[in-house]
Amino acid sequence: MIAQRLEDLREVMRREHLSAFIFPSTDPHQGEYVPDHWKGREFISGFNGSAGTAVVTMTSAALWTDSRYFLAAEEQLKGTEFQLMKLKMEGTPTIPEWIGKECGAGAEVGIDGWCSSANAVKDLIADLRKEGGITVRTNLDPLKQIWRQRPAIPENPVEIFPMEYAGESAGSKIGRIRQALRKQHADGMLMSALDDIAWTLNLRGTDVHCNPVFVSYLLISSNRVTLYINKAKLTPEVSACLKAEGISVEDYEQVKEGLKAYFEYNILLDPDEVNYTLYEVVRSKGRQNGAPATEIVEEESPVKRMKTVKNETEIAGFRSAMLKDGIAMVKFLHWLSGYIGKPEISELTEISVDRKLTGLRAEQPLYRDISFDTIAGYGEHAAIVHYEATPETDIPLQPKGMLLLDSGAQYLDGTTDITRTIALGPLTEEEKKIYTLVLQGHIQIELCKFPSGSSGTQIDILARKYMWREGLNYLHGTGHGVGTYLNVHEGPHQFRMEWKPAPLVAGMTITDEPGIYLPGRCGARTENTLLIVPYKETEFGKFLQFESLTLCPIDKTPIILEMMLPEEIDWLNQYHQRVFDTLAPYLSSDEMEWLRTACAPLKVR
Numbered sequence: 147m148i149a150q151r152l153e154d155l156r157e158v159m160r161r162e163h164l165s166a167f168i169f170p171s172t173d174p175h176q177g178e179y180v181p182d183h184w185k186g187r188e189f190i191s192g193f194n195g196s197a198g199t200a201v202v203t204m205t206s207a208a209l210w211t212d213s214r215y216f217l218a219a220e221e222q223l224k225g226t227e228f229q230l231m232k233l234k235m236e237g238t239p240t241i242p243e244w245i246g247k248e249c250g251a252g253a254e255v256g257i258d259g260w261c262s263s264a265n266a267v268k269d270l271i272a273d274l275r276k277e278g279g280i281t282v283r284t285n286l287d288p289l290k291q292i293w294r295q296r297p298a299i300p301e302n303p304v305e306i307f308p309m310e311y312a313g314e315s316a317g318s319k320i321g322r323i324r325q326a327l328r329k330q331h332a333d334g335m336l337m338s339a340l341d342d343i344a345w346t347l348n349l350r351g352t353d354v355h356c357n358p359v360f361v362s363y364l365l366i367s368s369n370r371v372t373l374y375i376n377k378a379k380l381t382p383e384v385s386a387c388l389k390a391e392g393i394s395v396e397d398y399e400q401v402k403e404g405l406k407a408y409f410e411y412n413i414l415l416d417p418d419e420v421n422y423t424l425y426e427v428v429r430s431k432g433r434q435n436g437a438p439a440t441e442i443v444e445e446e447s448p449v450k451r452m453k454t455v456k457n458e459t460e461i462a463g464f465r466s467a468m469l470k471d472g473i474a475m476v477k478f479l480h481w482l483s484g485y486i487g488k489p490e491i492s493e494l495t496e497i498s499v500d501r502k503l504t505g506l507r508a509e510q511p512l513y514r515d516i517s518f519d520t521i522a523g524y525g526e527h528a529a530i531v532h533y534e535a536t537p538e539t540d541i542p543l544q545p546k547g548m549l550l551l552d553s554g555a556q557y558l559d560g561t562t563d564i565t566r567t568i569a570l571g572p573l574t575e576e577e578k579k580i581y582t583l584v585l586q587g588h589i590q591i592e593l594c595k596f597p598s599g600s601s602g603t604q605i606d607i608l609a610r611k612y613m614w615r616e617g618l619n620y621l622h623g624t625g626h627g628v629g630t631y632l633n634v635h636e637g638p639h640q641f642r643m644e645w646k647p648a649p650l651v652a653g654m655t656i657t658d659e660p661g662i663y664l665p666g667r668c669g670a671r672t673e674n675t676l677l678i679v680p681y682k683e684t685e686f687g688k689f690l691q692f693e694s695l696t697l698c699p700i701d702k703t704p705i706i707l708e709m710m711l712p713e714e715i716d717w718l719n720q721y722h723q724r725v726f727d728t729l730a731p732y733l734s735s736d737e738m739e740w741l742r743t744a745c746a747p748l749k750v751r
Contacts, residue, residue, distance in 0.1 A: 148192050150224045156204055165253035168270075169200040170682055171320060174260045175340050175422050178635055179354050181361065182297035184261060186289050193222045194581040195532060200228065201241055203248045210241060213621030214531040216324035217665060234621065242280075251278025260282030264417040264425035268478075279305050284422055297666065299398075300353035302631045304360045304379050306346045307385055311559050313630065314461025316347045316391045319452070326448035327366075332412035334367035336401075338420045340383040341633045341675065342449040347393070348371070348382065350631065356518050357633045358556060359642065364402045365452050367410050370394065374401040402427050412441040450638055453629070455653040460560075460630045461677065464655065464695055467560025468675070470510040472697030472725070473732050474555075475564065478503045479699070480740040485543075487571045492542045496522040496535035496747045499543070499551070517554035517634040524549045528567070528669035531622060531661070537649050548581070548704065550669055552659075554634055563634050563657055564696050565673035569703040579616075580662040581704035582717035586612045587660035588672045589714045591624070591641070591692065592721075599649040601654070602641040611659040618662055625657040628675055631717055635697060641644045672700060697725050699744035707748065719747040 159167060170189070173184035178196050187193070191200040191209050195218060198211035210231040211219050213391055215336075221229050231238050236370060241249070255274060259267060266285060274280035289296065310317065323346065328336055337343055340359035344350055350358025371393045380395065382390070388395060396404060396705055405413075405427045415425055431439050442611040456464065481502065485491040500520040523533040524543050528550035545550060549570055554563040567581060587609035604627065609624045621645075625638035637693040639656060650656070656678065661671030674696035681691040699722060707715075722745035730738050 147229075148190070148451075150206060151190055152202060152227060154287055155202055158288040158291050159204065159256070161203075162256065162283075162288075162294070163254060163493065164256045164283065164286075165249040166201055166255045167205045167288060168241070168255065168257040169202075169264050170257070170266070171196065171198050172261055174314060174423075175338050175361070176263050177340055177357075178418050178633070179355065181353055183299045183302050186258075186261070186293075187375065189289065189293055191223065191228050193219050193228075195210075195219060197595050198685050199217070199241060201245060202358075203245070204298070206248055208244060210238075215618070217530040218532060221248070230622060236661050238245075242270065245274065246277030246280060246290065249280065251280070251523060253278075253280045255280055255535070256283045256286050256288070259423035259426070260286045260287065260421050262422050263421055264415065266428055267422035268417070273366070277430060284426075297359060299376070300361070301376055301378055302352045302382055304349050304351045304384050305381075307344070307631065308349045309348070311459065311463050312348045313457040316393070319346050319348075320366065320391075321557045323366060323448060323450065324368070326452070327414060330443060330445050330448065331412070332414035332443040332445070333412050334365070334408070335416075336405065336420055336424065337364040337366065337447065337449060338416070338424070339447065339450070341375075341454065341629060341636070342447060344632060345453040345630070346449060347388070347391075349387075351379070354682060356516055356556070358514065358631060359633070362398065364557055365401070365404050365408070367408065371488060372396055372404060374398050374404060388511055403506050405622045406431065408440060410440065413441050414443040414445055415555055416447040417444050418448075421577055436632075443465060446638070449650070451511050453632075453654075454627050454636060454639060455651060456630060456655060456677075457653075463559035463630060464675075464677065467512075467557040467562055468557075468697055469728065469732075470512070470557060470697045471507065471555055471562040471564065472729050474503070474506040474510055475566075475698040476729055476737060476741055477506050479566075479744070480639070480737045482568065483740060486514035487545050488568070489545060494543045495540045496527065496543075497540045499539070500535065500553075503551070503553060510555075510557070512558040512633070513555060514558055515556040517556045517563060521550065521552035521565075523669065524570075524666060525668050528739075529663040529665050529667060530669075531663060543570055546573070547571065548577055548668060548670060549574065550671055552671065552673065556631060558631055561628050561631055561634055562696070563628055563673065563675050564698060565659055566674060566698060566701065567670040567704070568701050573704055576664070576702045577668050577670070578666065578706050579709075580618070580668070582706045582709045583616065584660050584662055584670045584672050585700065585705065586710065586714055587624075587716075588658055588674070589717050591660075592659040592674070592676070592694060593717055595689055596650070597686070598651055598690050598691075601645070601647050602639055602643050602650060603643070603647075605650075606641045609658070610643075613660075620661050620663060624660050625676075628655045628657060652680055656692075657694070658692070670704075693718065694721060698741050699725055699741065702744075702748060710748075715748050722747065
């Protein structure tokens with residue numbers, strides 16, 4: 147199948163005189179998760195991870211992805227021409243370097259300008275110019291010719307996100323956005339990120355798997371707001387809501403014309419968010435009808451950071467969602483405990499435990515969906531960072547080793563993301579050690595106090611310091627923001643080794659999820675979703691701390707107590723007491739007794 151697709155692609159490339167074509171993992175809105183219509187990289191390579199870039203030449207093919215997907219990509223690329231390129235690993239060439247070597251000087255390379263950000267394409271053009279003057283063409287989508295039965299752009303209806311959960315009207319948000327634009331010396335902006343649009347308008351959709359967003363653009367000027375969307379998606383209720391907020395509606399395909407007709411002096415285009423094709427529409431505009439050409443203000447969209455700071459209504463919604471999620475998780479763990487250490491556990495598989503947990507979540511009020519595909523990895527599968535069991539890979543559990551369970555849900559009042567690693571029976575000393583190191587790193591983040599405005603990069607070391615002493619590490623980030631009934635991955639703030647200057651401020655949510663992965667053997671990860679809250683104010687300024695929103699016991703069975711510091715044991719005991727006190731009233735007597743044991747205190751040495 148992949149071989150035929152490559153043959154069809156190369157036929158198009160011959161006709162178009164292209165030496166290579168690049169397929170990123172994004173769509174016209176630069177989303178991490180994209181509608182099926184734009185999954186071109188998956189179509190051409192067979193690799194379905196959320197991050198990666200495929201490149202095809204007339205004689206070779208390669209795929210670049212990060213450490214989360216090394217093992218999965220190796221498996222999915224088997225039997226194809228694609229060579230796996232491991233990002234951030236010594237000896238891995240960059241995409242321009244590889245193209246330069248494969249294609250030679252003077253070649254022409256294609257990439258769909260609709261599906262790549264302005265910055266990504268500008269950087270690509272500059273880097274390929276250094277590789278012997280290779281040029282880039284951006285006005286071709288070969289998938290239109292070779293992808294038979296290509297999925298349509300979604301037409302799912304949009305729904306209103308009620309004020310009782312949003313806490314701020316769309317009109318108020320648009321007013322704040324205009325104030326921020328004036329500070330950035332911009333008359334308006336094109337909003338392209340789907341979660342930013344959904345947040346701004348207090349609307350939600352189902353166009354992207356697990357992410358409650360809808361395909362659209364939003365053009366804001368000093369006196370007008372226009373939503374570009376397939377009008378068939380708008381119910382009478384939604385249309386009336388938009389009209390009441392003074393928001394006009396145009397067809398999705400008319401966004402280029404809307405930009406051409408934009409006559410203010412300048413416009414903010416976030417070059418990491420707006421695709422290259424639309425960026426070029428504005429850049430190439432000359433004087434029209436006596437009006438000056440529109441100047442582009444290349445700055446980060448102010449909406450990115452606005453939506454990361456939750457208002458009191460959103461915070462209350464998170465607490466409510468985490469309570470429901472904690473109840474579902476405890477019901478699941480109580481059910482699973484009946485199998486742990488017993489031969490009957492082999493009746494369960496990775497897929498069946500996923501289905502059980504999803505079913506228990508679905509029983510909770512305001513449940514809408516999962517927030518991402520569950521990662522249920524037993525044994526060596528736990529070493530695959532973003533493993534997703536399929537009927538072909540699904541394996542039975544055994545009364546030994548560990549199950550890594552990373553999951554989450556979309557409730558109407560909040561989004562959840564939690565990972566627990568669970569001992570299913572006897573463990574090796576290696577399994578206990580990595581579990582304890584991961585837990586220590588998790589707790590050290592939880593204990594951190596820091597000045598307001600610190601970067602997550604400055605805090606990231608706390609999760610890794612014990613691991614590094616053992617020569618261990620993980621290559622993914624330690625934490626990401628979480629949306630309000632929105633995308634489970636929200637930025638720009640993060641915990642990450644690489645420098646990410648986005649400041650941490652009170653009101654942000656962020657996950658804490660260190661892990662250790664030993665390929666072919668085992669893996670462990672522990673994750674809570676945290677809220678950043680005030681700590682104290684001194685002559686040195688305002689200091690912040692973290693509050694765990696997640697309510698679920700952490701398995702004590704694998705802990706090597708001698709490795710733990712007294713402050714870490716104290717934190718775990720206090721956390722477990724809060725988990726028990728909060729969840730116990732909502733449980734059956736059997737579930738409550740199980741939770742009492744799961745939350746019983748460890749003794750400080």
